[in-house]
Amino acid sequence: MPALDPLIHAPARLQLCAMLASVDDAQFSLLRDRLAVSDSVLSKHVAALVDAGYVRARKALFDGRRTTWVSLTPAGRKAYADHVAALRAVIDGASVGH
Amino acid sequence: MSESNSSPALDPTPAEAAAALHAAEHAQSDLAADVSSPPGWDAAYGALFALILAAAAVLGASGDNLVGQIASPVMSLTAAMLTGVLVGRWRKRNGVWISGYHPGPARRVTWALVVVIGALWAAAFFAGRADAWWLVGLIVVAGMASGIVATRRWMAVYRADLAGR
Secondary structure (H helix, E strand, O other): OOOOOOOOOOHHHHHHHHHHHOOOEEEHHHHHHHHOOOHHHHHHHHHHHHHOOOEEEEEEEEOOEEEEEEEEOHHHHHHHHHHHHHHHHHHOOOOOOO | OOOOOOOOOOOOOHHHHHHHHHHHHHHHHHHHHHOOOOOOHHHHHHHHHHHHHHHHHHHHHHOOOHHHHHHHHHHHHHHHHHHHHHHHHHHHHHOEEOOOOOOOOHHHHHHHHHHHHHHHHHHHHHHHHOOOHHHHHHHHHHHHHHHHHHHHHHHHHHHHHHHOO
């Protein structure tokens, strides 16, 4: 049974991963606005997930501006899916070992 | 949302787990609901496929004709550039990119379109080789219609999938 992942358990990170799981990549500013957090807070979340190999961040010149695009890696996609499965198991009353 | 970096306890109650999951799925479905195609997206995508199929017909008809041999790659290159423009417009409008091959049920629509366009490409090539330009015309129109229908269907399936979670 999948276990809860401490790296994506925080609400902002879980919602960040949820949004990234539904797209190929997303602009940093869009994620910041949707999560209603500051640039620095989102940067910290993204950096932690990048360090874990769950997220990839790339800078690109887009529409005349330098923008950052964030995407889930295959490992991040799996970690998110496993975490959601673990949450469902908790909801269903199953024990999640930790 | 709080800007706190602190994580909640890793042994949530069923109610806490349900709340966390609901918030995540809500963020996901909200994002999907706000995604929209730029104006003329479907028609532009249809035109893109029409151009690709016309290039196949010109390639089939070219034989030793240098003009045809040059025109087909130029048309294909134009289609590739048009694809880049379309992707850029989508990204600018939505702040996200979702390829047709994104994991999920909508990917089946993409694969169906790939099969249809692949078959039409071969048909256009041989119709061009046979100088059956009336048939090429029909194939190009069919490709354009397939592109328009598939892009609309893809978006509907994508949204329904995320809304239904």
